[in-house]
Amino acid sequence: NAGVTQTPKFQVLKTGQSMTLQCAQDMNHEYMSWYRQDPGMGLRLIHYSVGAGITDQGEVPNGYNVSRSTTEDFPLRLLSAAPSQTSVYFCASSYSRDRGYEQYFGPGTRLTVT
Amino acid sequence: GESVGLHLPTLSVQEGDNSIINCAYSNSASDYFIWYKQESGKGPQFIIDIRSNMDKRQGQRVTVLLNKTVKHLSLQIAATQPGDSAVYFCAEKADYQLIWGAGTKLIIKP
Numbered sequence: 001n002a003g004v005t006q007t008p009k010f011q012v013l014k015t016g017q018s019m020t021l022q023c024a025q026d027m028n029h030e031y032m033s034w035y036r037q038d039p040g041m042g043l044r045l046i047h048y049s050v051g052a053g054i055t056d057q058g059e060v061p062n063g064y065n066v067s068r069s070t071t072e073d074f075p076l077r078l079l080s081a082a083p084s085q086t087s088v089y090f091c092a093s094s095y096s097r098d099r100g101y102e103q104y105f106g107p108g109t110r111l112t113v114t
Numbered sequence: 115g116e117s118v119g120l121h122l123p124t125l126s127v128q129e130g131d132n133s134i135i136n137c138a139y140s141n142s143a144s145d146y147f148i149w150y151k152q153e154s155g156k157g158p159q160f161i162i163d164i165r166s167n168m169d170k171r172q173g174q175r176v177t178v179l180l181n182k183t184v185k186h187l188s189l190q191i192a193a194t195q196p197g198d199s200a201v202y203f204c205a206e207k208a209d210y211q212l213i214w215g216a217g218t219k220l221i222i223k224p
Contacts, residue, residue, distance in 0.1 A: 004157075031210070042203055042214035043158070050210055058211060090157050101146045101207040105157025 001026050006091050006106035013081040013113045021076040021109050023091030031094045032074040033058070033103065034066065036087040043090065049074055050097040081113045126221040133191040135218045137204035140185060144206035144213075147180060149189045151200045152217070158203060161189070196222050 007022045025032065033048035035058075045058030049068040063085060065077040074093075078085060088110050092103040127133045139147065145166050150158040164171045164178045164187075171178050177190040187204050201217040 040216070042205075042216045043212075044214070045211050048210060056210070059213075092157070097210055100210050101148045101163055101205070101212055102160050103158075103212070105159070108155075108157055 003027065004091055004093055004104050004106035006089075006109050008109060009107065010110050011112070013078070013111065015081060015083060015113060017081050019078055019081070021078070021089055021091075021111075023074045023076065023106060024072050025074075025093040025104070026072065027093065027095075027104070028071060029093035029104070030071070030096045031100045031103075032068065033092050033100075034064070034074070034076045035090045035092065036060065036085075037090060037108075038087050046076065046089075048100075050100075078111075083113045085111065086113045087111060123216070124219045124221065126223055127194050128223050129194060129196060131194055133189075133194045133198065133220060135189045135191075135202050135204075135220065137187040137189075137215055138185060139187060139204070139206050141206055141208055141213070142182075142185070144208055146207040147178070147187050148205045148207065148212070149176075149178060149187075150203045150205060151198075152203065153200045161202075191220075194220075194222055196224075198222060 004025045034046040035043040044060050047066040049055045088108045090108050091106045094100050094103045148163040149161040152158040162173045175192045179188045199222050201219050203217045205212045205214045
């Protein structure tokens with residue numbers, strides 16, 4: 001199994017541009033989530049999904065959209081990039097919504113917005 | 115709002131000694147508390163969890179202690195090794211979300 005994969009690894013955007021960060025898992029996990037991690041800080045939840053077709057907001061959802069059309073994929077869309085969105089983005093998955101605390105993380109996408 | 119935080123941002127430990135990483139939490143309704151390890155340039159990795167109705171749980175070389183009276187969580191690593199160098203995060207489960215602390219960097223001295 002590849003586990004949780006994320007693309008791209010690095011991305012530079014100009015203010016106002018939009019883009020999609022890709023996340024996929026091949027473990028048939030029900031629960032998926034997106035976090036951002038700013039330097040020297042813990043992770044903050046952006047959006048999460050407890051199953052295909054179901055998404056919900058986390059702590060910092062503004063400026064981001066998600067969809068979950070399949071179990072495997074959970075893309076994160078930045079609608080109009082801002083410098084405040086410069087961060088490292090992690091996608092994670094877990095077996096079920098009830099075990100959503102035992103998460104498997106992808107390698108991260110380092111995003112810079114100029 | 116509810117929050118999870120850590121007492122020490124950096125912990126320096128001699129190789130072979132035991133490490134103790136501490137964490138304070140404020141949400142009494144959380145049903146699970148979790149420790150994650152994050153090595154440089156990688157995503158966090160699950161270490162161990164403890165349910166809110168337990169006081170202690172042991173894993174391989176790690177022990178987590180939960181003191182609900184003072185809302186305190188700790189991670190003990192026995193016989194610390196160079197491979198234990200990382201940032202350690204505590205997190206608490208609230209509904210379907212994890213709330214993360216800021217992290218403690220563990221440095222191993224040779």
